Amino acid sequence: MSEARGATEGSGSGRAPVGVAVVCGSVRPGAYTRMAVDLLLRSLAAAPGVEPTLVDPRELDLRSPGLEHDPDGPRRLTEALAAADGIVLATPEYHGGLSSVMKLVFENLGHPTPLRGKPVALLGVAAGVIGAIKSLEQVRSIASHMGALVLPGPVSVARCQEVFTPEGACLDDDVARRIEGLGEALVDYVRRHACPRASLEGMVRGNEELV
Numbered sequence: 406m407s408e409a410r411g412a413t414e415g416s417g418s419g420r421a422p423v424g425v426a427v428v429c430g431s432v433r434p435g436a437y438t439r440m441a442v443d444l445l446l447r448s449l450a451a452a453p454g455v456e457p458t459l460v461d462p463r464e465l466d467l468r469s470p471g472l473e474h475d476p477d478g479p480r481r482l483t484e485a486l487a488a489a490d491g492i493v494l495a496t497p498e499y500h501g502g503l504s505s506v507m508k509l510v511f512e513n514l515g516h517p518t519p520l521r522g523k524p525v526a527l528l529g530v531a532a533g534v535i536g537a538i539k540s541l542e543q544v545r546s547i548a549s550h551m552g553a554l555v556l557p558g559p560v561s562v563a564r565c566q567e568v569f570t571p572e573g574a575c576l577d578d579d580v581a582r583r584i585e586g587l588g589e590a591l592v593d594y595v596r597r598h599a600c601p602r603a604s605l606e607g608m609v610r611g612n613e614e615l616v
């Protein structure tokens with residue numbers, strides 16, 4: 406899992422940086438979902454006070470429940486999501502649904518799940534004209550079931566081969582804006598509703614500003 410630090414880290418603002426974990430639900434070489442994820446990660450990394458982290462299932466050796474596995478992958482996955490203030494789940498549309506990789510991510514999260522009470526934004530990528538509507542609904546349903554606060558306004562990228570070049574450049578400004586807006590909305594939500602600006606301990610110790 407790789408990390409990028411926000412441009413100025415909000416220095417001087419007195420705010421703690423917002424950690425955003427972005428889970429990529431495709432492990433295909435040249436995956437379009439990964440291109441959308443990379444665009445999102447770049448825009449998050451450029452935002453002051455935001456620390457994005459890529460969660461790449463290829464690095465985690467996830468297995469179906471019941472199969473013998475090294476617990477290190479699920480542990481790292483769970484820790485990465487637990488440490489994040491907000492999460493983006495990015496899924497491709499496969500056979501009218503979410504990818505098995507994204508389902509495997511859900512099935513490898515420990516108990517209690519790190520999704521509980523966590524703001525989650527959704528990104529879907531599809532080759533077809535109707536976009537990733539079905540997979541996004543499935544991911545929304547599962548994440549909600551697990552207690553996530555799934556934000557409204559998922560972004561669905563349709564006809565992804567026409568939107569991205571094989572090298573990953575986005576040819577559609579509107580899609581790029583929508584993907585960037587997804588990250589902005591998540592960070593905004595975290596700052597407004599999820600991140601306490603002052604902790605009780607900080608107040609008692611007198612080392613935190615009251616706002």
Ligand SMILES: Cc1cc2nc3c(=O)[nH]c(=O)nc-3n(C[C@H](O)[C@H](O)[C@H](O)COP(=O)(O)O)c2cc1C
Pocket residue numbers: 431432433435436437438439497498499500501502530531532533534536565
């Ligand atoms: C197994 C499989 C099933 C797919 N089913 C659909 C589908 O039902 N609808 C659709 O629009 N695209 C479908 N696609 C195309 C993907 O949406 C396309 O590969 C897109 O680039 C997103 O996947 P990627 O991130 O792996 O590239 C399918 C692709 C695969 C590999």
